[in-house]
Amino acid sequence: MAVNLDSTDWSILGELQRDGRVPLTELARRVSLSASAVTDRVRRLETEGVITGYRAEVDLAAVGFAVLAMVRLKYPGSRHEPLHRLLEERSEILECLRTTGEDCYTLKVAATSMRHLERIVDELAGFGSTTTNIVYSQTLPYRGPQASCG
Amino acid sequence: MAVNLDSTDWSILGELQRDGRVPLTELARRVSLSASAVTDRVRRLETEGVITGYRAEVDLAAVGFAVLAMVRLKYPGSRHEPLHRLLEERSEILECLRTTGEDCYTLKVAATSMRHLERIVDELAGFGSTTTNIVYSQTLPYRGPQASCG
């Protein structure tokens, strides 16, 4: 599952995580490589599954989702299909992590209002007991994985 | 803070969230617009702060971060600077949300091993009591905000 990356690969990943739309020629300049060499490496990172995609990052508040919340769900039993169906349908659920601990699921939910959030939490409460925390702020700008050693 | 978006804007956001590197000409085809019109709209979404950036999405396991965890931190007192300093330094902390509730901070931490995670949690425990949940799996593929109404 793990791929061997040299420091050039990490530089490329750093640049593409900062600016995913940078042209390959400019990227080549930044990591001191030729355009074709950098293209080869990027393609390799993509096919090896290191880079899983490119995403525009959208400001939630700017598009009307004024409320962000973390909801933890205690889910008794093992029939997970009904929950998964809800996850598919409710696009307000941005992320769903299955974790260890009593609260088996941790969800990130974006809502337009508290009333809207309440409705979603009510739906989730049908599956088990929920704990909801409203997010005041994101205290870190975006950050992806960086080189672990040096 | 909120911007008015028509359905074409939402289509553009959808495409760019799915494939952030799609050429503007291809994007124009997909939303049935000319290249220059779609370029204008994309630039507008960027300058208005709707699109905050473009990111390559990197597979954590593929680059050696075998362990992902959610750590909640109960933080007594109000001097937050020392914690913020740690957040800057420890690049393994991918995300940090300040929330309501007893656990004022919710952090997403990527580690190369349980031993590595333990070291980071120990650092965090210097600030307050922590609750750690290891992530088994991400049960949703990437998903950003989508049109709320119609």
Next chain:
DNA sequence: CCTGAAAATCGCAGTCG
């Protein structure tokens, strides 16, 4: 929001160390 032309970039050969 569209057209159109110039400049930059991309993708694919072939070639070198």
Next chain:
DNA sequence: CGACTGCGATTTTCAGG
């Protein structure tokens, strides 16, 4: 085998309508 060069096709950018 990984990195560089050259050329045609595509894309980006910017003018004007």
